[in-house]
Amino acid sequence: MGSLMPPFDPLQDKEKPEGLGCAHCDLAELAFCAGLKHEDVSRLTAILGHVQLPPHTSIFREGDSAQHLYSIASGSVKLYKLLSDGRRQITGFLFPGNFFGLSTPSGYAYTAESLTPVSLCRFPRRKLEALYQTVPQLEKRLLDITISELTGAHDQMLLLGRKTAKEKVASFIVGLERRTRRLRQGPAVALPMSRSDIADYLGLTIETVSRVMTNLKKEGIIGLPDAGHLLVKDHDTLARLAEGA
Amino acid sequence: MGSLMPPFDPLQDKEKPEGLGCAHCDLAELAFCAGLKHEDVSRLTAILGHVQLPPHTSIFREGDSAQHLYSIASGSVKLYKLLSDGRRQITGFLFPGNFFGLSTPSGYAYTAESLTPVSLCRFPRRKLEALYQTVPQLEKRLLDITISELTGAHDQMLLLGRKTAKEKVASFIVGLERRTRRLRQGPAVALPMSRSDIADYLGLTIETVSRVMTNLKKEGIIGLPDAGHLLVKDHDTLARLAEGA
DNA sequence: CGTATTATTGACCACTCTCAAAAAACGTGG
DNA sequence: CCACGTTTTTTGAGAGTGGTCAATAATACG
Numbered sequence: 001m002g003s004l005m006p007p008f009d010p011l012q013d014k015e016k017p018e019g020l021g022c023a024h025c026d027l028a029e030l031a032f033c034a035g036l037k038h039e040d041v042s043r044l045t046a047i048l049g050h051v052q053l054p055p056h057t058s059i060f061r062e063g064d065s066a067q068h069l070y071s072i073a074s075g076s077v078k079l080y081k082l083l084s085d086g087r088r089q090i091t092g093f094l095f096p097g098n099f100f101g102l103s104t105p106s107g108y109a110y111t112a113e114s115l116t117p118v119s120l121c122r123f124p125r126r127k128l129e130a131l132y133q134t135v136p137q138l139e140k141r142l143l144d145i146t147i148s149e150l151t152g153a154h155d156q157m158l159l160l161g162r163k164t165a166k167e168k169v170a171s172f173i174v175g176l177e178r179r180t181r182r183l184r185q186g187p188a189v190a191l192p193m194s195r196s197d198i199a200d201y202l203g204l205t206i207e208t209v210s211r212v213m214t215n216l217k218k219e220g221i222i223g224l225p226d227a228g229h230l231l232v233k234d235h236d237t238l239a240r241l242a243e244g245a
Numbered sequence: 246m247g248s249l250m251p252p253f254d255p256l257q258d259k260e261k262p263e264g265l266g267c268a269h270c271d272l273a274e275l276a277f278c279a280g281l282k283h284e285d286v287s288r289l290t291a292i293l294g295h296v297q298l299p300p301h302t303s304i305f306r307e308g309d310s311a312q313h314l315y316s317i318a319s320g321s322v323k324l325y326k327l328l329s330d331g332r333r334q335i336t337g338f339l340f341p342g343n344f345f346g347l348s349t350p351s352g353y354a355y356t357a358e359s360l361t362p363v364s365l366c367r368f369p370r371r372k373l374e375a376l377y378q379t380v381p382q383l384e385k386r387l388l389d390i391t392i393s394e395l396t397g398a399h400d401q402m403l404l405l406g407r408k409t410a411k412e413k414v415a416s417f418i419v420g421l422e423r424r425t426r427r428l429r430q431g432p433a434v435a436l437p438m439s440r441s442d443i444a445d446y447l448g449l450t451i452e453t454v455s456r457v458m459t460n461l462k463k464e465g466i467i468g469l470p471d472a473g474h475l476l477v478k479d480h481d482t483l484a485r486l487a488e489g490a
Numbered sequence: 491c492g493t494a495t496t497a498t499t500g501a502c503c504a505c506t507c508t509c510a511a512a513a514a515a516c517g518t519g520g
Numbered sequence: 521c522c523a524c525g526t527t528t529t530t531t532g533a534g535a536g537t538g539g540t541c542a543a544t545a546a547t548a549c550g
Contacts, residue, residue, distance in 0.1 A: 081399060081400075081402075081403045083403065083407060083408075083488065083489040084488060084489060084490050085489055085490070087407040087408075087489065088407070089402055089403040089406045089407050091399045091402050091403075102392050102395070103392065103396075104389075104392055104393055104396050109395075109396040109399050109400075110399055132381075132385070133381075136377075136378075136381060136384075139381075139384050139385065139388060140377070140384065142388055143384060143387055143388045143391060144349075146388060146391045146392055146395060147347050147348065147349055147391055148349055149395055150347070150354075150391060150394055150395050150398060151348075151349050151354040153395060153398035153399065153402065154326060154336045154354050154355055154398065155326075155354075156402055157326075157334055157336050157398065157401055157402060157405060158326045158328070158334040158336075160402060160405035160406045160448065161334045161405045161445075161447070161448030162328060162332040162333070162334050162445075162448060163328075163332075164537080164538095165537075165538065194496070194497090195496075195497060195498095196496085196497095200406075200407075202406070203405065203406030203407060204538075204539090205538075205539060205540080206496090206497075206498095207497095207498080207499085207538085207539075207540085208537090208538055208539075209497095210497060210498055210499080211498080211499080211538090213497095213498095214498075214499085226547090227496080227497070227546080227547065227548095228547095243328065243329060244328040244329060244330055244332065245329050245330070409505080409506095410505075410506065439528075439529090440528075440529065440530095441528085449506080449507090450506075450507055450508080451528090451529075451530095452506090452507075452508085452529095452530080452531085453505090453506060453507075455529060455530055455531080456506095456530085456531080458530095459530075459531085471515090472514085472515065472516095472528080472529070473515095
């Protein structure tokens with residue numbers, strides 16, 4: 001499960017200890033550097049640090065005081081919240097170019113954990129906030145990102161509150177396919193998360209997720225070449241299922 | 246159902262057609278004017294318009310091109326999304342001081358509708374964005390508001406995906422009580438929304454909401470003096486239920 | 491390979507939904 | 521102000537989707 005998100009070579013980052021990078025970052029147009037002038041990107045580069053993490057490692061926990069913001073260079077990450085008895089809700093799966101760690105004064109609202117080996121850009125919150133004055137574009141960019149995340153959260157609320165199991169799984173696959181489109185070469189969609197993660201993302205059990213996946217496969221809508229990969233065979237039908245039509 | 250949110254007098258706004266107000270707006274510390282200098286508040290006042298609406302009136306619809314942002318002066322509002330077959334998810338109930346209408350380039354992500362008679366401050370998006378340059382505080386404020394809404398959305402995802410019917414209703418009551426605390430005089434919490442609205446907010450049916458309410462009442466945790474009002478009798482037990490403990 | 495973990499499949503069950511009816515609240519007009 | 525019809529809420533009986541518990545199969549890993 002180490003090479004599920006292939007487009008970025010972890011070695012690339014390991015070789016340049018700090019400060020470098022970002023110049024040849026393929027993600028320029030994805031990450032929140034998007035649309036910044038070269039000199040402003042340099043200002044960002046000046047304050048960020050690079051972090052490498054193995055899979056299944058906590059990046060920060062819900063309630064921790066929020067010292068950093070993160071952008072994913074390679075690998076994937078999950079965000080989740082827990083109830084006291086262990087029930088878990090995964091609030092998002094993140095991929096290269098995605099941003100996370102924005103918080104209220106009461107600390108991070110969720111736990112962040114690597115799914116695969118990840119390479120992260122880490123921005124000290126204080127320093128980033130100080131940069132707002134020099135690069136006001138930055139704040140605009142963060143607002144846009146946050147609004148876009150809020151919109152996604154609303155979609156997920158509709159999914160969790162009102163969709164059937166089959167519609168939930170279909171929505172998950174459609175969303176995953178879309179969000180990882182530019183990161184793939186082949187037709188197979190990587191599933192870096194476990195069935196348990198998918199279940200906790202959709203408000204279902206692993207058994208139900210497994211049963212629905214099997215049905216979709218039997219109906220010829222998807223293929224499951226191996227655990228860890230998925231093939232969208234009938235995108236239209238899947239999209240129609242996802243919208244509950 | 247016309248006077249359920251009593252602390253603000255609709256007449257007050259009717260008498261001053263445009264432009265005035267805001268100076269004696271009790272909500273200064275709630276709304277996004279919070280912490281602005283007097284002259285900056287004036288700049289805001291200069292671009293905003295006042296809107297009065299009767300209950301059960303659409304303010305804007307999902308997908309509409311987003312021309313305005315809104316702040317509630319008095320009354321309450323619901324936000325919701327629909328599936329093609331009519332299934333509905335209410336994503337939020339809003340009260341005086343709350344802000345809504347932030348959107349991505351693809352338009353509003355949800356429909357907004359008045360629950361009671363409402364008095365709104367309406368900000369033209371273009372003009373507000375132009376003000377960012379003069380009043381950078383504004384953008385910071387909007388970012389804070391959006392992050393805070395995103396945090397709330399994550400809480401709601403946990404509720405929708407992982408809480409039982411009883412825990413959902415308890416969470417709803419606790420949240421409503423907290424969010425309307427400074428707007429009440431008496432001990433009774435106003436319920437400006439219908440059972441159907443509550444059901445669509447919690448991902449339940451009206452029957453289940455009604456049954457759970459009846460149970461909570463029989464257990465002496467809440468009181469239901471009349472439809473439209475609710476009394477929290479055992480706040481600790483309710484809060485414990487809400488957290489699933 | 492052998493062991494541990496994860497995913498699938500099966501049988502059964504329960505929480506919540508559906509359908510239906512009664513009760514209460516609301517609005518309207520006489 | 522009350523009678524009436526309408527809408528909303530409550531209550532009840534029964535059903536179904538998805539959950540629980542358990543066993544098997546597949547996969548990962550040392």
